[in-house]
Amino acid sequence: MSQDSFIAYRHHRWFWITGLVLAGLTGWYFSEEPLGGRNGGTTFGYTVGALSAILIGYLMWFGVRKRSYRSKITTLQGWLSAHVWIGVGLAYLVLLHSGFQIGINVHTLAYGLMLVTIASGIWGAANYRIVPYQTPSNRGGASLGTLLDQIEQVGREIAELAQGKSPSTAALLKKLNTGTVPSVWAVLLKPRREVVLSVANAAAAIQELPEVEVEAGHKLVELIDRRLELLHKLKREMRAQALLKIWLYFHIPIAFGTVVAVLIHIFVVLYYRDVSDELLNLFSCVSCHGVQEAGDKGAGGI
Numbered sequence: 001m002s003q004d005s006f007i008a009y010r011h012h013r014w015f016w017i018t019g020l021v022l023a024g025l026t027g028w029y030f031s032e033e034p035l036g037g038r039n040g041g042t043t044f045g046y047t048v049g050a051l052s053a054i055l056i057g058y059l060m061w062f063g064v065r066k067r068s069y070r071s072k073i074t075t076l077q078g079w080l081s082a083h084v085w086i087g088v089g090l091a092y093l094v095l096l097h098s099g100f101q102i103g104i105n106v107h108t109l110a111y112g113l114m115l116v117t118i119a120s121g122i123w124g125a126a127n128y129r130i131v132p133y134q135t136p137s138n139r140g141g142a143s144l145g146t147l148l149d150q151i152e153q154v155g156r157e158i159a160e161l162a163q164g165k166s167p168s169t170a171a172l173l174k175k176l177n178t179g180t181v182p183s184v185w186a187v188l189l190k191p192r193r194e195v196v197l198s199v200a201n202a203a204a205a206i207q208e209l210p211e212v213e214v215e216a217g218h219k220l221v222e223l224i225d226r227r228l229e230l231l232h233k234l235k236r237e238m239r240a241q242a243l244l245k246i247w248l249y250f251h252i253p254i255a256f257g258t259v260v261a262v263l264i265h266i267f268v269v270l271y272y273r274d275v276s277d278e279l280l281n282l283f284s285c286v287s288c289h290g291v292q293e294a295g296d297k298g299a300g301g302i
């Protein structure tokens, strides 16, 4: 899956869906002139706030979805496309919700954290070329294990074939680097260091073999070539997985931070709404009693 394919998935389907929903809500936003001005506490504000919270929940669900063993690459591609476009759209949606009001408070903290999550998401998506999405290990698969098994198997075949041969065959193995399984640090810090089979070296080493071992020599060179190819794939896979992990170590905690801040925001606004409702009731009771008492006094005075 290329970087373009999840952004442009099905003719930019998610870009258009997000854009149309935002355009519709913008129309609704400007069609009303609520008393007290546009803010998160109007009917529109509550509706869009709830929608934003649900969408954040949906984006969080992606972590579960992508690890589901039933997920197919194509459905995951759609999910990632929706994730990216809905994520970007939220930056504007929440502004509609708050009536474009932001201050220095816990509400804006939720918005700020969400913006950082979105920015990190955009950075991750932009760098996705180096983190191929289809890597099965990214989806909890066993591609690394499979590659390691294959490398081990080829190594065994090389050892078996070289057994009982003349010192020239041992010299051939020494001359042609059969490669080693790299460490994670090596693949991250020295991504360009590749061991490749030198055809000239292989030809020279085979020429030095006794006649009876030439055929085995050719087979050995083939196996070494195969092993190096597998090691190359392993290195790419390890690098992709490590880079994705490093980036996710940033994206995921901030996403969770956003959720916590949103929950606090919702709790605070709903709690204070109840408190202010109670105060309003109290005040209206006091003024009501006041009027009643004045009425009673007036009536008594007549």
Ligand code: HEM
Pocket (backbone or CB within 6 Å): 039, 040, 041, 042, 045, 046, 049, 050, 051, 052, 053, 056, 094, 097, 098, 101, 102, 103, 104, 105, 107, 108, 110, 111, 114, 262, 265, 266, 269
């Ligand atoms: C069920 C979901 C939500 C509800 C019920 C809700 C409710 C509210 C209410 C009542 C206000 C007005 C507060 C006031 O004027 O004092 C408000 C403002 C605001 N909300 Fe929400 N909200 C929700 C979701 C969100 C989400 C998901 C975010 C951001 C990630 C967010 C960010 C803000 C911001 C930035 C303000 C403006 C604060 C200010 O005026 O300084 N809200 N919200």
Ligand code: HEM
Pocket (backbone or CB within 6 Å): 056, 059, 060, 061, 062, 063, 064, 066, 080, 083, 084, 085, 086, 087, 088, 090, 114, 117, 118, 119, 120, 121, 122, 123, 124, 125, 133, 138, 248, 251, 252, 255, 258
């Ligand atoms: C409020 C906004 C966002 C939230 C809450 C959020 C949350 C998440 C979560 C929970 C994951 C799953 C990570 C895992 O468990 O492995 C994820 C992955 C990802 N997100 Fe976001 N995200 C947001 C916005 C964005 C945006 C705006 C973009 C891109 C423009 C983006 C791009 C990605 C990518 C590329 C992945 C990795 C997919 C993969 O591992 O294959 N995210 N996000």
